[in-house]
Amino acid sequence: MAPRQRGCPARNWHHCRFWRRGLRVGRFWLVSLFPISALMSVKTLSAIDVSQRIGAARDLVANTDSSSPCVALLVTSGVNIRWLTGFTGSAGMLLMSLRHDAPSYLITDGRYIAQAEQQLRVSNSPVEIIEKRLVKEQLQFVVSKIQENQESASDVCLGIESHDVSVELLQQLEAEVASQRSGAEKLTWTAIQEVFVDLRRSKTPAELERITLAASIADSALQSVVHLLLPGISEVQFCLHLDHAMREMGAQDVSFPSIVAFGENSALPHHRPSRKVLSEDEVVVIDFGALVDGYHSDMTRSFVCTDGSTARGQELLARFDAVKLACEEGGKLVAPGVSAASIDARCREVLAQAGLENELNHGIGHGVGLLIHEAPWINPRSLDVLCENDVVTVEPGAYRMGLGGVRVEDLFIVSSAGHINISRSPKTPYSSLNV
Structure with a gap:
């Protein structure tokens, strides 16, 4: 009926x-x-300005754990890369230096370079874009930049998104540290995902x-x-x-x-x-x-x-x-x-x-x-x-x-x-x- x-x-x-x-x-x-x-x-829609977000993340990490030996954060989840930079591509990682005088890098492959350039420009992101085709090449770049920013020859400490980083990626990262660093230095890491959870809350x-x-x-x-x-x-x-x-x-x-x-x-x-x-x-x-x-x-x-x-x-x-x-x-x-x-x-x-x-x-x-x-x-x-x-x-x-x-x-x-x-x-x- x-x-x-x-x-x-x-x-x-x-x-x-x-x-x-x-x-x-x-x-x-x-x-x-x-x-x-x-x-x-x-x-x-109104543009989303991300220019202050990496600075806010640095400050939160410093206030949360001022004794942390980590010199950088490796951001691998798409949602946090997007929130920090405006980049929406499905492949890449963000190396975020914890030093205010050091640059941060969005590392992706050639398919996304033009997209990254456009999106980071619109979102007013201060991040530098680096083109690396293979994950191995991307990790080589990550370790080399950490080494530049680390003042002494000691274990490499990196903040990672433990909920997002696979065992395979972590093993590749450890192998890259071993290949680039002399002596007994090894990779140590600390989980940092709560930093971005808290920052993303307030819209x-x-x-x-x-x-x-x-x-x-x-x-x-x-x-x-x-x-x-x-x-x-x-x-x-x-x-x-x-x-x-x-x-x-x-x-x-x-x-x-x-x-x-x-x-x-x-x-x-x-x-x-x-x-x-x-x-x-x-x-x-x-x-x-x-x-x-x-x-x-x-x-x-x-x-x-x-x-x-x-x-x-x-x-x-x-x-x-x-x-x-x-x-x-x-x-x-x-x-x-x-x-x-x-x-x-x-x-x-x-x-x-x-x-x-x-x-x-x-x-x-x-x-x-x-x-x-x-x-x-x-x-x-x-x-x-x-x-x-x-x-x-x-x-x-x-x-x-x-x-x-x-x-x-x-x-x-x-x-x-x-x-x-x-x-x-x-x-x-x-x-x-x-x-």
Whole structure:
């Protein structure tokens, strides 16, 4: 039957006043954080100036461990190379000297030299670009520069991203040190990834611009395809429409493989879309985001395909209401100086009041930026305290195998006044929407 006559997610959706703040396409309206005309007219983004980032990293290392004998950091993860220099190529490494009077070097092969020159110029990066074709040649250059900067003939100490450097690369580096250094000198290293985790947390206005636009695109994309959520559509089919809509509206890509889960599949927090088709008295969970110039958004909406006339449908609606309330209550706490663990605790408290305390099997939230999951972490064990310009999710859920799951997630910018919620899609099961 038509959605208006049945209790499926699309029921009465086109009557919701929220739709009237955007651009009409047929019977449906697209919604964005700012006017849709502004969204569609965005052609260029503010440049991200990275000129001070290597200096900030040096200062943080010095303040964290002033006794460290390391003379340089070897940055190998693409996300940190990008944050420090603006370079987005998939091959290369950054040798970052810890001496303020010594240069740092982006080492990559010939395929990326022109790209590196252009991107470093736009981002105002002070890093020198070095062309080396083979990894062995790149490591030879790294060791030679460390040797130049090391005042005495002693063990070579290098800061590395231990979560990113492979055993093979470390062995190659040790062999290069042995071949270039005389005597008994060897390579010693210290892990430095927390330096960049902390630095990337606080977003600049240009970074917030990208994340906000990504969230707005995701909102508008969902509004443009939600009418397809009718009995008979499959998870894969809806996912294809949603992902295509985000790209059509300006996303560079999706933030991560979109999660679209119907019925019992919704009890799996990270379910991958299948050929399962939507039926009556089922939950729909959609967890997705857009990618804009490397920056992610993240949002989850759950819908209930029921008219509420059955016991199962009533239970699903009650679970939806509890999870929605948990998200809203947790979101109210988002502000500078608030402990991440307290937000997690508040969401769990609301779920417990509904008897769902044992049906949440993950943390309440996480930071979002160049990575879809990054600091700060919102879970019971977190020691993080929110800071201004953090970007975080609040995403409680309740999952029961055989019945299904509900998750509701909003994305927040931590502001001086508290927070800004940049997830604007309505949080309603749509089965009881009367406008």
